[in-house]
Amino acid sequence: MQKMNRGILTAISSIAIAQGLKILTYKRLTGEWDVKQVATTGGMPSSHSAGVSALATYIATNKGSRHTETALATIFGVIVMYDAQGIRRHTGEIAHLVNDLEDNFAAISGDFPSFEFVEREKELNELLGHQPVEVLGGAILGAILGYISAKNENK
Incomplete structure (x- = not known):
């Protein structure tokens, strides 16, 4: 049986983690627990940003910053993040x-x-959509998770 593409798994996992974190950030903002936040658009951190940032970082860590796949993932990510906050x-x-x-x-x-x-x-x-700080939060989260995934793959 073939394993799922690690880059895709990394991006999807980052999206899921970001969506889960929205429950905690909502609690911190409002003082109320709301598990429905896991299915919302908008909020902190941006799961869109986390997913594309995780993928770009994962590829850059594995292939290098000068590789075409890194360029594609990065440009795709910038467009997604711009759209999310704009x-x-x-x-x-x-x-x-x-x-x-x-x-x-x-x-x-x-x-x-x-x-x-x-x-x-x-x-x-x-x-x-997202405020710029929510996009930045998702991008940082995704970059960290993408880097960790790439480094753990090689062990």
Whole structure:
């Protein structure tokens, strides 16, 4: 039986560890335990960043920084991390504004009986992206885990 690709296993494990750590960081922020945090997008640390950083570090440690695979993983990682803290975060901020706007419409519609406004049952998800520090936290976590995985593979 063939073993799973160590780079893939390293990246997936880093994602899982980062997602698990979100429970602890949520507890520290709010004082409440919430195991649902393991399935959320956004939050500290970024699992996207952890996964791509772990893969790039794993490859760089095994192949060297000048190898094409390292370049591909690094550029892919930079794009993913930029997207996580840029576009996805802004999408979450827009969702927050839309939810607030809907709440305001609901409040106003009570004052005007002829104004027909049907409120949605579920609000838009606002926690889609990451703050830069969350991306950095995930990248550092991933780099550490990628390095450890590469060094332990050779033993």
